[in-house]
Amino acid sequence: MEGKFSFSNYKGFSQEELKKLPVEELAKALHEAIKEWDKLNQRLNQDSTNTNRAPSTDSPEAKAKRKAEEKKSSPKHGARKQGAQPGHKAMNRPLLPLEDGDVVIECKPESCTHCGESLGECSDPDPYRQQQYDIDIIRRITEYRKHEIVCPSCGETSEGTLPEEANQSAYSAYIAALVVTLTGLFQMSRRKAKLFVEEVLGVPISVGSVSNLEKEMTHATQPVMEEIEMMAQNASSGNADETGFGMKSGQQGWLWVLVTEYAVLFRLFLGRGQEYASQLFGCFVGILTTDRWCGYNHYPRERRQLCWAHLIRDFKAMCAEGPEGEAIGKALRKASQLMFQMWHRFKIWKSNEEKRGVNISMTVLESRLQSIRARIKSLLEEGAKRGVPKCGTLLKVEPLLWTFTQTEGIEPTNNAAEQNLRGAVLWKKRSFGVESERGGRYVESMLSIWATSQRNGVSPIVFLKELIHSYRSNATTPSIFSVSNK
Numbered sequence: 278m279e280g281k282f283s284f285s286n287y288k289g290f291s292q293e294e295l296k297k298l299p300v301e302e303l304a305k306a307l308h309e310a311i312k313e314w315d316k317l318n319q320r321l322n323q324d325s326t327n328t329n330r331a332p333s334t335d336s337p338e339a340k341a342k343r344k345a346e347e348k349k350s351s352p353k354h355g356a357r358k359q360g361a362q363p364g365h366k367a368m369n370r371p372l373l374p375l376e377d378g379d380v381v382i383e384c385k386p387e388s389c390t391h392c393g394e395s396l397g398e399c400s401d402p403d404p405y406r407q408q409q410y411d412i413d414i415i416r417r418i419t420e421y422r423k424h425e426i427v428c429p430s431c432g433e434t435s436e437g438t439l440p441e442e443a444n445q446s447a448y449s450a451y452i453a454a455l456v457v458t459l460t461g462l463f464q465m466s467r468r469k470a471k472l473f474v475e476e477v478l479g480v481p482i483s484v485g486s487v488s489n490l491e492k493e494m495t496h497a498t499q500p501v502m503e504e505i506e507m508m509a510q511n512a513s514s515g516n517a518d519e520t521g522f523g524m525k526s527g528q529q530g531w532l533w534v535l536v537t538e539y540a541v542l543f544r545l546f547l548g549r550g551q552e553y554a555s556q557l558f559g560c561f562v563g564i565l566t567t568d569r570w571c572g573y574n575h576y577p578r579e580r581r582q583l584c585w586a587h588l589i590r591d592f593k594a595m596c597a598e599g600p601e602g603e604a605i606g607k608a609l610r611k612a613s614q615l616m617f618q619m620w621h622r623f624k625i626w627k628s629n630e631e632k633r634g635v636n637i638s639m640t641v642l643e644s645r646l647q648s649i650r651a652r653i654k655s656l657l658e659e660g661a662k663r664g665v666p667k668c669g670t671l672l673k674v675e676p677l678l679w680t681f682t683q684t685e686g687i688e689p690t691n692n693a694a695e696q697n698l699r700g701a702v703l704w705k706k707r708s709f710g711v712e713s714e715r716g717g718r719y720v721e722s723m724l725s726i727w728a729t730s731q732r733n734g735v736s737p738i739v740f741l742k743e744l745i746h747s748y749r750s751n752a753t754t755p756s757i758f759s760v761s762n763k
Contacts, residue, residue, distance in 0.1 A: 372406055416479045445749045448490065452480060454741035456487055457494045461723030462737055464704045491719055494741065497748035498722035501757055505540045505725050508758065510559040512537035514687055516566045517557065517573065518694035519549060520702055523710020524717065530710065532701050532720070533557045536693045539758065541728035543701070545717040551575045564684050566691050569674065582680040584691035589613050591667050598665055605660040605668065609653060616649050620681075620689065643682040650679060697728050729757055 295303065361367075375381065383404075388395050421443040425436050446453065452474070459470040467487045474482050509515065516536040522545060524530035531549045535542045535557055546553040554572045558565075566582040567573045573581070592613060595606030623645065627637045654675055660668030681687040701724055711717045730737040735757060743755045 370408075372408055414478060442749070446490075446493070448480070448482070448486070450742050450746040450749065452478070453490045453494065453745045454738050456482075456490045457723065457741060458738045460487065460491060461494070461719065462727045464700070464707065466707075492715060493748070494745060495715055495719045495722060497744050497754075498726065499718075500754040501744065502542075502722050502725060504756060504758070505542050505729055506559065508540035509535050509537045509542040510561045512540065512561070512563050514538070514564040514566070514684070515561060516691050516694035517554070518567065518691060518698055519570070519572070520698050520705070522701070522705050522720075525712045525714075530717070532698070532705075532724075534694055534697050534701070534724075535561070536697050536728075537563075539729070539732055541697055541725055541732060543721045543724040543728075545711075545721055564680060564687050566687065566694070568691060569670075578674075578677060580680075581677050582687055582689070583674060583677045585613065585617075585678065585689040586691065586695075588671070588678070591671070595660070595665055595667065601663045602660075602665045605656055605663070605665050609656050609660075612649055612653050612656065616646060616653075617689075619645055619649070639683055639685050643679075646679070646682055653678075697724075700724065700727070726757065733758055 290298075383400075385400065386396060421439050423437045423439055425434050427434050448456070455478075456470055456474065459465045459473060460467055465473070467484045470487055471482055471484055474480050514537065517534065519531050519533045522530045522532040524545070524547065528547065531546050531553065533544045533546060533553065535544075542557070544553075544557050546556065549570075549572055551572050551574070555575065558576070562580070564580050564582060565573070565576055566584065567576075568584045568587045589610060592606050592609040595609070596603045598606070620642070623642045630637050654672070657668045657672045657675065661672055678689075681689045701720075704720070704724075711720055726740070727737055729735075730740055740755065740757055746752075747754055
């Protein structure tokens with residue numbers, strides 16, 4: 278048969294016609310069919326545990342299979358019931374000090390339950406206290422009345438002057454902060470935010486007004502974004518990741534994140550290449566933890582840490598590559614589990630020793646993991662010789678897997694970036710992306726402020742209230758790294 282060989286060329290052949298073909302040709306067709314079947318079977322068995330797919334894309338069967346495997350590998354963990362576990366520290370609501378307007382109801386017995394004697398004015402000096410919370414939302418309207426008065430002497434008309442704040446917005450700084458908290462931080466739709474403000478607060482508002490408040494907040498947050506960017510790019514270490522995010526006219530955008538100790542920076546770009554990663558990092562020269570996406574390959578190798586969570590998924594995928602791949606993959610997964618166990622134990626031991634005033638060097642961890650590192654490297658070399666997929670690629674970046682053993686504060690996974698991207702992924706699924714440049718800036722600023730405020734123990738709605746108030750009054754922009762929570 279002429280042209281490119283494919284077993285599909287024999288699809289219309291009957292059994293009798295196939296019998297007339299040479300054995301060599303049939304063997305070649307069978308070999309091609311087996312390769313195609315194996316390829317399709319591997320795709321059928323792909324899920325979030327052996328690829329970079331999100332767990333939400335897994336089928337119910339895959340989720341059930343994963344839970345069964347977790348229960349089998351860790352019976353004690355799999356057998357636990359949902360909810361608080363034995364030994365869990367109870368979390369109780371604290372009693373709040375009473376203020377003006379709070380109600381106190383004294384529950385006293387009128388008579389003794391034993392002898393029937395009247396207890397009169399007797400009281401318990403230390404009664405049992407239980408508090409029930411309630412709120413009274415009071416809408417307050419500030420009405421400005423500009424008068425035009427005719428002078429009784431000269432007959433000329435004079436007009437009053439409205440204060441500056443009267444011409445800024447129909448909604449106060451607090452309502453503006455609340456609206457963008459609902460749509461930007463809690464990611465409600467504008468219609469649901471409108472419903473909440475009208476039904477709960479009793480304040481009439483339109484969907485267009487919600488959009489206008491978002492626009493105003495986007496302009497107000499630009500100095501804050503510059504501050505967050507400067508803090509993130511000057512950090513000593515960080516985690517980076519990216520995810521697809523729809524943009525106007527059906528374009529595929531990419532939402533990037535750089536997570537550091539105190540700042541979390543989100544940026545929305547049109548691409549996923551190295552030039553966009555460079556825009557995100559700017560002057561960043563710290564230790565960078567990422568996955569193996571080629572967009573990060575321009576960053577110096579000596580300052581990179583590759584994510585082991587992605588690595589473990591690759592090891593599991595190897596198990597589906599025939600007997601040789603299965604043997605290498607299982608051995609690599611076992612070595613990885615041992616590495617994580619030793620790392621967690623080292624962290625606990627190091628923390629306890631430092632509380633006692635003993636300084637522990639990272640060289641201790643490096644020496645403890647030396648044998649595991651040698652084992653993983655030898656397995657990758659053996660897999661590369663046998664032609665197991667990805668072993669050769671992983672062998673080239675093997676030094677980048679162990680940066681966490683040499684630098685304090687670096688973790689072997691990229692969980693910090695992926696956890697911060699989770700909210701952005703949910704936003705994308707609900708809204709299908711953004712339709713304007715301003716919408717993109719709004720997404721960037723709200724995600725950055727939300728994540729950064731959490732890292733600094735700052736109330737986001739308090740910060741946004743102070744921010745919009747300073748923006749409207751042309752005052753100094755508050756710093757998200759020093760704002761008060763009061």
